[in-house]
Amino acid sequence: MSNLADYQQFKFLLKRFIQTAERNISEKFDRTTSLGKEGFENNDFKKIGRYDSITLANTEVQIHLCSSGNYGIKPERKGSGSGKIPYIDYEFTDGYWVNIRTTFEDYKITKLQIVKWKSNKKDEETGIEYKVDDLDIFSEGEANRNVKELYDDFFGFKKNKEGRDDSMVDYQIEFSEKLLDSKNMILQGAPGTGKTYLANQIAADIISKGRTTEVKKLDNFEKSRISSVQFHPSYDYTDFVEGLRPVISKNEEVSFKLMPGTFKRLVDMAKLSPSDKKYVFIIDEINRGEISKIFGELFFSIDPSYRGNKEGVLTQYANLHADPEEKFYVPDNVYIIGTMNDIDRSVDTFDFAMRRRFAFYEITTKDSAKRMLVNDKVKNLMTRLNDALVNKEQGGLTEDYQLGASYFLDLDKTGLDEKRVKQLWNTRIEPLLKDYFRGEHHSSQKLKKLESAYFGEVDTNENQGA
Numbered sequence: 001m002s003n004l005a006d007y008q009q010f011k012f013l014l015k016r017f018i019q020t021a022e023r024n025i026s027e028k029f030d031r032t033t034s035l036g037k038e039g040f041e042n043n044d045f046k047k048i049g050r051y052d053s054i055t056l057a058n059t060e061v062q063i064h065l066c067s068s069g070n071y072g073i074k075p076e077r078k079g080s081g082s083g084k085i086p087y088i089d090y091e092f093t094d095g096y097w098v099n100i101r102t103t104f105e106d107y108k109i110t111k112l113q114i115v116k117w118k119s120n121k122k123d124e125e126t127g128i129e130y131k132v133d134d135l136d137i138f139s140e141g142e143a144n145r146n147v148k149e150l151y152d153d154f155f156g157f158k159k160n161k162e163g164r165d166d167s168m169v170d171y172q173i174e175f176s177e178k179l180l181d182s183k184n185m186i187l188q189g190a191p192g193t194g195k196t197y198l199a200n201q202i203a204a205d206i207i208s209k210g211r212t213t214e215v216k217k218l219d220n221f222e223k224s225r226i227s228s229v230q231f232h233p234s235y236d237y238t239d240f241v242e243g244l245r246p247v248i249s250k251n252e253e254v255s256f257k258l259m260p261g262t263f264k265r266l267v268d269m270a271k272l273s274p275s276d277k278k279y280v281f282i283i284d285e286i287n288r289g290e291i292s293k294i295f296g297e298l299f300f301s302i303d304p305s306y307r308g309n310k311e312g313v314l315t316q317y318a319n320l321h322a323d324p325e326e327k328f329y330v331p332d333n334v335y336i337i338g339t340m341n342d343i344d345r346s347v348d349t350f351d352f353a354m355r356r357r358f359a360f361y362e363i364t365t366k367d368s369a370k371r372m373l374v375n376d377k378v379k380n381l382m383t384r385l386n387d388a389l390v391n392k393e394q395g396g397l398t399e400d401y402q403l404g405a406s407y408f409l410d411l412d413k414t415g416l417d418e419k420r421v422k423q424l425w426n427t428r429i430e431p432l433l434k435d436y437f438r439g440e441h442h443s444s445q446k447l448k449k450l451e452s453a454y455f456g457e458v459d460t461n462e463n464q465g466a
Helices: 004-026 145-162 174-182 195-207 220-224 262-271 291-295 298-302 365-372 376-390 405-414 418-436 443-456
Strands: 046-048 051-056 059-064 087-093 096-105 108-118 124-131 184-189 226-230 242-248 254-260 279-284 334-341 359-363
Touching (some): 004 051, 004 059, 004 096, 004 108, 004 145, 087 145, 108 145, 124 145, 124 220, 174 184, 174 334, 174 359, 184 195, 184 365, 195 226, 195 279, 195 334, 220 226, 262 279, 262 334, 291 298, 365 405, 376 405, 405 418, 418 443
Parallel strands (some): 184 334, 184 359, 226 279
Antiparallel strands (some): 046 051, 059 087, 087 096, 096 108, 108 124, 242 254
């Protein structure tokens, strides 16, 4: 992790860079090519031709403020030459540079983007960008979190290449560390145990490096690093990896174009990011899809042992790629979470080749009550019903058929209001139990026993739980 002095110097660099660049934009005939040495005395400042050079993070960083051409305001001006001016960059491998580029609005720099650029080749967008207002670089205080993250993002490419020594992150959820270790994880359990909700919490925890478990509290770039789908019987390879999709031309003619699927889009983004920027792909109800049809040859690519293997595999549509020899691989910074219900009728068909590539974790109804409910009386009602479900004299089912805390969330907020308790039974629980016992000879007797267990000890005169 970088020290505070590095972050402060980086904040100072951004401040001077933006101030000077904006002056250059407005002063067309009186532009400067240098920030000047003041403030950079300890950074080995050099003026080399039309750019400055300083040392920051043990790296030679170049600052390009001006050229004989136009500034890079027009979106079509990218890559080498004046189109990317002004920018800050460093060379992190032979002929490969990491740039901080600018976006102007009304002659003011409003955004900074990180772009990878290689000599004589087009830019590689990383998707990493920061609003200047969010950086707060013109204040007198310490560098804020966004400045620190921009610093880490910018120099992260070099650090990852050299073998980054990450400090330990204190994640809020125990499953976060387990996912980082296993790469692929499946959360399985009874209906309503909050598996999908937990999957999103894990994703937010990992993406934010322990800052939050709520997706809504992530910034836009962090949110873009989480993607989710729900498998179903009609979902296939073209939805997940890539396939031909109809497109309409300007002449309103219909043709077909090769388009990436949801998983490949996330993987392509992850490949362009520093490896410490993690990406999480959530597959809800993973066992409801036809796994072999959806993943195809990707069984090899998602295997934890072959992550980052750039040899990869040829996809089914490789012959339509610009480079037919281009192979698909999943980088190390992509993590997969699947969820599935134990009682789903398609569980038994879950592909064994996939099973060995995932770590499985059971989310019990007791786990869900502890994690999702606060009202002790509602917890007792839930426990009473679940105990009756598995009691041989009452429900006679296995724990796979118990009900998770999601069914009781409304009661947890309102307390054991008589009307709401009856409504929950009539509209959600009883219909589900009828489906459980459909075709059984003693189904009506079992339902009555379970109904008695559900209502038997409910004190409907108290609306507030403990």
